[in-house]
Amino acid sequence: MTTSAWIMMLTTWAVVIFFVVKFFIKVIRLPLNQKRSVKDL
Amino acid sequence: MTHTNERWGSRIGLILAMAGNAVGLGNFLRFPAQAVQNGGGAFIIPYLVSFLLMGIPLLWIEWAIGRHGGQRGFHSAPGMMQSIGRSSLWKYVGVFGIFTNLAILAYYVYIESWTLSYVWFSLTGAFNGKTTEQVSQFFSAYLNIGTGQSINLPIKAILFFLTALSINILVLSRGLAKGVEIASKIGMPLLLIFGAFLAVRALTLNAGEAGAVNDAFEGLNFLWQPQFDSLSNPKIWLAAAGQIFFTLSVGMGTVHCYASYLRQNDDIALNGAAAGWMNEFVEVVLGGSLIIPIAVAYLGLPWIKENVGFEMGFRTMPMLFQNWGPILAAVAGIAWFGLLFCAGVTSSLAMGQPVMAFFQDEYGLNRRRSAITLGGILLMLSLPCILFYEMGAFGEFDYWAGTFSLVVFALLEIIAFAWIFGIDKGWAEITRGADIKIHPIFKYVIKYVTPLFLVAVFVGSVFKPDGGNWLAAFSDLLHGQGWPFATDSIIGTILNIGITEKRWFIDGVPTQIFILNMTRLLLLSTFIAISVAVYLAWRRKEVKQ
Numbered sequence: 001m002t003t004s005a006w007i008m009m010l011t012t013w014a015v016v017i018f019f020v021v022k023f024f025i026k027v028i029r030l031p032l033n034q035k036r037s038v039k040d041l
Numbered sequence: 042m043t044h045t046n047e048r049w050g051s052r053i054g055l056i057l058a059m060a061g062n063a064v065g066l067g068n069f070l071r072f073p074a075q076a077v078q079n080g081g082g083a084f085i086i087p088y089l090v091s092f093l094l095m096g097i098p099l100l101w102i103e104w105a106i107g108r109h110g111g112q113r114g115f116h117s118a119p120g121m122m123q124s125i126g127r128s129s130l131w132k133y134v135g136v137f138g139i140f141t142n143l144a145i146l147a148y149y150v151y152i153e154s155w156t157l158s159y160v161w162f163s164l165t166g167a168f169n170g171k172t173t174e175q176v177s178q179f180f181s182a183y184l185n186i187g188t189g190q191s192i193n194l195p196i197k198a199i200l201f202f203l204t205a206l207s208i209n210i211l212v213l214s215r216g217l218a219k220g221v222e223i224a225s226k227i228g229m230p231l232l233l234i235f236g237a238f239l240a241v242r243a244l245t246l247n248a249g250e251a252g253a254v255n256d257a258f259e260g261l262n263f264l265w266q267p268q269f270d271s272l273s274n275p276k277i278w279l280a281a282a283g284q285i286f287f288t289l290s291v292g293m294g295t296v297h298c299y300a301s302y303l304r305q306n307d308d309i310a311l312n313g314a315a316a317g318w319m320n321e322f323v324e325v326v327l328g329g330s331l332i333i334p335i336a337v338a339y340l341g342l343p344w345i346k347e348n349v350g351f352e353m354g355f356r357t358m359p360m361l362f363q364n365w366g367p368i369l370a371a372v373a374g375i376a377w378f379g380l381l382f383c384a385g386v387t388s389s390l391a392m393g394q395p396v397m398a399f400f401q402d403e404y405g406l407n408r409r410r411s412a413i414t415l416g417g418i419l420l421m422l423s424l425p426c427i428l429f430y431e432m433g434a435f436g437e438f439d440y441w442a443g444t445f446s447l448v449v450f451a452l453l454e455i456i457a458f459a460w461i462f463g464i465d466k467g468w469a470e471i472t473r474g475a476d477i478k479i480h481p482i483f484k485y486v487i488k489y490v491t492p493l494f495l496v497a498v499f500v501g502s503v504f505k506p507d508g509g510n511w512l513a514a515f516s517d518l519l520h521g522q523g524w525p526f527a528t529d530s531i532i533g534t535i536l537n538i539g540i541t542e543k544r545w546f547i548d549g550v551p552t553q554i555f556i557l558n559m560t561r562l563l564l565l566s567t568f569i570a571i572s573v574a575v576y577l578a579w580r581r582k583e584v585k586q
Contacts, residue, residue, distance in 0.1 A: 001262040008082035009265040013326055015089070020322045023315035023477075024056075030311075030476050031052050 048302055050218035052312070058225040059299055059316035060323075061387025063290045064232065066152060066354075068324040068384060072284060073333045074349045076264055079280040080271030085325070087272065087281035092321065095282060095494040098487045099291040099451060100317050101479070102458050104309035105470040107300025116301040116398035118294040119575045122454065125462040132579065133572055134457070137450035138294025139399055140568045142392040144442030145293070147422035148435050149392065153385035154198065154205035155355060156378045158183070161201075163374025168359040169367060173340075176360040180352070186431045191550055193430050202427065206416060208386065213393045214412035217302055221390050228383040235380035236327040239373060242365070243331055246338040252364035253338040260337030263345070264329055276509035279501040282494055287443075288324055289317060290388065292451030298395035310475035323384075331377075335361055354381065403578035422567065425560055432556040440534060441564050448502060452495045455487075464488045505530035 001009075049055040076084045110121030118138020122131040162168060168176055181187045185195035212220040246257040271277045290296065300309060332354060336345050339361045348357070354377075362373040393415055400411040425434040458467050468484045506514030507525040518524050526532050528539035537543070537554060545555035 001258045002266060004267055005082055005262045005265040008085065008267050009261065009329075012085050012089070012265075016318065016321050016325050019314075019318040023311060023318055026311055026476060027052055027056055027315050030308075 047217045048304075050222050054218070054222035054226055055299070055303075056312060056315050056319070057229045058221055058387070058391070059296065059312065060319040061225040061229050061384075062295050062299065062391030063288065063316060063320035063388075064229070064323045064384050065288075065290070065388040066156075066351075066381055066385055067288055068320070068328045069331060069381060070351050070354050072288065072324045072328045073264060073331075074351070075280055075284045076329065077333065077345070077349055079277045080268045080274075081263065082265040082267035083269050083271050084277060084281055085265075086267075087278045088285060091278075091282040091285040091494065092317070094486055094490050096285045096289050096291070097314060097317055098483060098491040099286075099455070100289060100296065100313040101310065101471045101483075102455060102467070102487065102491075103291055103296035104300040104313045105467065106454065106458060107297035108303045108305070108307065108309055109470055110297065111301030111303060112305050114402065116298055116402055117395045118297055118450075119399070119578075120402065121297055121301070122457060126457050127461055129579070131457060131461075132575055134450070134453045135294070136568060136571050136575055137292075137446050137453075138297060139396055139571050139575075141293050141442050141446045141450065142295065142395050143418060143422060143571075144438055144446070144564060144567065146389055146392045146396075146419055147442075148426040148438045149385065149389055150205050150209060150419065151198075151202050151423060151426055151435075153382060153389055154202040155183070156381040156385055157205050158198065158201040159355065159359065159378040160375055160382060163359065163362075163371055163378060166367065166371060168363060168370070168374065171360060171363070173357065173360050177356040179359075180356045184430060191432060191556075192428050194428065199427060202423065205386075206419060206423075209389050209393055210412045210416040212386075212390055213397055213415065214409050216408055217394070221394060224390055225387050228387045232323070232380050232383040232387075233327075235376040235383070236323070236331070238376050239335075239380070240327055240330040242369075242373065243334045243338075246335065248338075251366075254341060255338050257334035257338045259342070260334035260345075261330070263337060263342055264333050275501075275511045279498065279505075280509075282498050283501070286447065286451070286495075286498055289320060290391065292447035292449075292454070293392065294395045294450070295391040298398055299391065301398070306474035308474050308476040310471060310479050311477045314477065332358065339364060399574075403575075403581075422563075425556075425563060429556045429560070432551075432553050434556055434560045437557055437560040438564065440529070441561065444502065445531060448495065448499045452492070452499055455492050455495060459488045459492065503531040505533070 049058075076088075106121050106125055110116070110124050113120070113124050115121045115124060117135070119132040119135030122135035122138070123129055125131070126134070168179070171179065183195060183198055185193040185198070212224050214220065215223075244257050244261075246253045248254060248256050286292070303309065333345065333349075336353065336357060340357070358377055359374055362370040362377070364370075365373060393412075396415050396418075397408070397411040400406040400414055401408065406414065426438055429435070464484060464487065467487065472479060504524065505527040507527045509527065514525055526536070526538055528534070533539070537557065540554055540557075542552050543554060544552055545558070546552065
């Protein structure tokens, strides 16, 4: 693979994986009904 | 209207169902082909720009319209569109949100059934010892095409279609939490496992090993090598915007429907972003690492350039797996087609749910009866796609439901949301209960930039020039030679450009143009029938009040 292809691929993968992991960690840490259950109480 | 008590069982289940809705066959078969044909690595730049400026905003809008509608007892697009529009006529725009799902399901479940049958064929060793040509012929024989007959009657394919349809109807009849959510919780992780297995195998293919003539990285290089000069070509931008649009399953009414089962203050900002980025992971990272590297390793670049496309997944991949020995070939076949089946079924369930919700909300049908009614309608609509596959009925369904309607609905919904419902109210709707802070710039993106992107995609589809060469087309126009419409542009399709035989029958046998026109008539009739069903449902409500 050429250097430019490597850079293109790895940069894209890094951006995509960063956001997937970032958002999924938040999703797992904050269950959907957390805020609701506090309000319901 | 009946107020359903259905809710999502868990947040992760909701995200997986939403991501499963977006992740479809196109992630593995369409994205690599689009990237290869549109500038390789440079394609990813307009692709990601389109994702940020059109894809993510559209997802948030649809989640917001859905949650807003759900609070008012609507779980399908007609009621939701009326609740954000200022006129009751907006409910007829919502008809697109039912029509699109029904019409796409009619052919999508058929493709899904191919993947199911190919899992079976891989398991039973049906491809063992077959050449490229023989595997390709196997596919033609399976669909009963290439026989010279005007009607295709593929008995085996019909049986597998009925099986796939039954699976969908059964899961949908179990409801949201016990059906769709459980299916997504099983399907999405399985898809990732299958994808990871194949990606590892693909990326470790070296020239000279297991029959490979090239390193797999040659395929990756082909896919990712940036051709920056292509960035100035509008064709590349339109292709990238189109790919983002179609991969996220926006403009269909499915996102709206799933979001309608949320509560008033449930987050949609983080959920929408998480589901959208997960789709990107599956498409860009997994989808880009499978079909092209494997095919280039065995068949070389020139072959790929000529043959890259949708059917390659069925006509070519089973033969390539044979190079890995009988056991690994069977495992790879099961993984590849199992992955496609998981991607397909999570999407088809998402498309079935809005139609079911319409029957339940507006006609008071219970879940079981809604599911059976949906199954019956799909059976009728699918028949032309199966029997006249080769004559183009399948393609017509895909074009008018899977391309045209999506763009029209998305364009109208963003006008309704940002300009009629109002961007201030819309922004408040998107950010209420948000678990992430959305940058305020997106307020302006939603009001101005995303609609412009959609207008560009729509105008691009209507006037797409031959070969996608816009500069040459404008030059032709300025020189008085007219506009060279592409055969797959909306105008080109309406005018049947590229079809030379205009007679409907030759010696009593229907021609392709007859089948195409009848298919369009069927689709139009379906749209009108849904509009009438919406009208009658609202009249029933008025009488009850």
